[in-house]
Amino acid sequence: MNVSTEFFRRVEAIFHEALATSELLRPAVLEQMCKGDRLLLEEVRSLLKASEQEEQVTTSCRLEAETHPEDLPGPRRIGPYELDRLVGHGGMGAVYLAHRADGQFEQQVAIKLIDLPLATDLFREQFRRERQILARLSHPNIARMLDGGVTEDGELYLAMEYVDGLPIHRFCTKHSLSIRERIELFRSVCNAVRFAHQHLVVHRDLKADNIIVLEDGTAKLLDFGTAKMLTAANVVLEGEFTRHGFHSFTPQYASPEQVLGHPISTASDIYSLGVLLFLLTTGVLPYELKEFTTDEMIRVICEQQPPKPSEKTSDALDADIDAIVLKALRKEPEERYASVDQLIADLQAYLDGRPVAARQGNFRYHAAKFARRNKLALAGSALLCLSVMAGTAGVTWQAHLANVQRRKAEARAEDLRKLSNSLLSEIDEAIQRLPGSTPAQRLLVSTVLEHLDRAAKDAAGDPQMELDLANAYIRMGNVQGNPYDQNIGDAQGALNSLDKALSITSAVGRQQPANVAAAHTLGWVQQSRSEVLFGMGRTQEAVAMMRSGAATFEELASRPGAKASALMDAAAAYGGLGDELGQNGTASLSDPVGALAAFRKSLELDMRIVQIDPSFSRAARGIAVNHAKIANIESETDPGAALLDYREAIQGMNALPEEMRKALPHQRTLANFLSKTGLALKEVGRYQEALSYLEQGKAMAQPFLTADPNDTRAGNDMLAILENEAECFEDRAQAVFADEPADRSASAASALKSLSEARSLTEHLLQFEPDNLYLRSTLGLLFIRISRQQLALHQTQGTLELATKGVAILKAVGKDQNAHGVDLDAVATGLTMVMPPRLRDPQLAAECAERMVEMSHHQKPGFLLTLARSYRAAGQPEKARAAAKEGLALLPASTAATVPSRIRKQLQAELAL
């Protein structure tokens, strides 16, 4: 310890001692303590005097600050304005009331400037940006910017419309506005925010104090100080600012992503609007923050569930308001309203007394939440990773379950609804988004069904709840076994669920014919039920059901005020009808004329939607799909025309928004289109190109199978590709149809490879559906095709056994009364081409072929070709030629320009024999 330190310590000690002594005794005490050290005494005295002065100065400074808090150091001019008084501190600086000092005209303005010189480049940049932003935003509910510039001191300033009024919540209280009036006022704020969003501006600091309502009731949105431009140019700067800009939000209004420092989007403004609406409807904020620490903010804003507004006010508040506010306040940005537009639409629906979307959203939301939590229980599955990434840490599953049990006991209708949905989308979400999630899902299906059956008893008599329940059953049914959805392959179970939904919905619909939601649910269940029936091969029933569904949706679309989505539903139903009537390669009703009409109707509806709303991407996708389906039918008779429609379809698919293109169904569909193009190319003899398209289709379909070998849909898609690929090689191995030179034995080897792959895949798929006649007939025919190629390659081992097995399978299918055209085609084809010829059964082949030609109303040239071949094999050449002739008549008139298609060549060959 050096001398001065020691001296200092003594001074300090005596100083404290002296201060602790009364003034009267102080001189004596000082003398005594300094023990005659003059220097020490002087120093302490000096410091005591200094301290006294300091205290006086401080007191007077404080007094001054308190009496003249808004004083300016003399009149100050900023550009053409003279500052009058300080009115407050905003997000980016001080705000002054000012007037024009150049005498041009009387005008009161608000001047905002950084009144402190520590303006970092970042702040200056932000200030400049605010000026740019505001200059672009001219809206009756946004405070107008008048001017802006740089002061003589280099400070930046903005001159804005001076808004004299009250913050919105005070205005509401002062004028005792009704809930309805408050919502109308709030809606005008939403309009301003929507306008800002349309101009790619996120406000980021929406709060009651930033919204001033004029005496005439006009709301004005202020302070774009923390606004953010959603443009690429600002990304770097934004990153900097967001990381450092802790002060850029007000905690009570901050969204979880703002608190966590995650990217901020328009969804953050929607959240803040939710907080504001909460405040306006209840008078209090949704969350209470005890301290502004990260811990507390994370705990409260990111983890605590907000209360319902109705629980926070003694006024009667509609459940719709609860739903709207809570939807805006969702922790996950993607669970909130997708846009301010949707929020406005729901507010309007509430004001009009129509059902609000948020109440349905609520449903999905609780489901999603539940799903995430429940998924955590499924340790080891792929879902676990997903849910952990989704990040719902901090909420324990057990606690939630306990809660659920308690609520169930209370049997409150809404809680039950929440629960139903919770259970549902667990499966929904996982299945829809992830390839290969079936094993985990199977486990949960039974639980959900049990729950729904229990809930059904509680729902009786409450139409809203009954509809929710019906919707839940439909979603379940589709998950169980709708061939058009990712499903777990339980068609019968699916049908049971859908039957329950149908009976509930029909009853509600009878009671309330005008109920839009009921009609919509009815259409949905009819469509879903039809799809499942179709998948089960009960085509007649499926078609009838789909006709009802299409009619239901079309009627809905014709109601006044119907939206584009209603047209979309109708378009989808007609598309489905077309599939069931005449889509190739499936067990359709073989009515190509009816099918073409249905697809064209669907195409027309889609085009109407796109005309109304070009951004309706589902309709754009519908256009592509309908082209492809029309092409599928054309390819039967006119593969050249089909190729043109496929081209439209593939181009349409590739022009869809990227988000859609990434979705699994899109990938499946595109894979399908590519392989269908391959098929059409094969039909016109362009084998090389055909194989290349099939290869592309395979590459797109393979990931689905790899992800989940039990994905039957992916399996069927792949099977179709492999069969077509094999057929290309088979044709080239025969060298009858190939225009291109081909090495016949190499082609035979390739054919054998594709056929073997197809065989293992078919055998695999049959494990799930052992009675599926399509798969069985396909397998039988594959055995025969394989044995033929083996013979061509002089591989005799096991060939006869394989062919014999194939024949046995085909004979069984041929005698099955439930067999469809495509199944019978396989039977007849196999039984006429099998080697050695002694295994053939031309009689049965001809019978089967006659049946399928009847079933297809003599509309399929392919079937007529098989019939002709069967007759010829059965020794009836006259009948064979007649069938071939009938088939040729179905083909479009050939011109010199058209390349003769494969089917034409084959039919002509039959005619010539």
Added chain:
Amino acid sequence: MEPVPGEITLLLAKWKDGEPSAFEQLMPLVYPHLREVAAAYIRRERNPGELQATALVDEVCLRLINQKKASWSDRAHFYTFAAKLMRMILTDHARGNAAQKRGGGARHVPLNRDIPWIKIGSESMIDLNRALDELNGINAYNVQLVELRYFLGCTAEETAELLQVSKATVDRDLKFIKGWLYRRLHPDAVPEALEHSAKT
């Protein structure tokens, strides 16, 4: 420059243990974050309901230490470091003003309402910094006290907690230091004991 998790904690401990190079290493990691806090602080955004300067520092602290909840010693280390850094930032700012002759007519805002005679951005800040440098050679504890209480904006209670003393001690010590600093900055008003100043 983004620190790796744990790096800051480690450097803070080293700095506390008297390793001077740790300060140099910490500076670039903490400075940009604290600079923004300083800016907010200077812009006087301390209305109730808004984020407090200390809350901002807390935020920075947790972010940099990479924890949801920092241990007391980590926090204390960070705060004392941040306070020192804040002093550097605010002093640099005042120097910048002086160099550019900016803000001549502007009204300056007190560093703290407890010492309204020190104004942010004014020459008094530069003088204060010099006086504190001087004081550091005599009593480093008192300097820390001033940095925490006035530069970082901690309350007396927070300061007491961070320095592990009672609030009464903080108040009492500050009274003395304020007197000492006032005299140092206003030599005309209160002359020091002559021989003492010769001695130091």
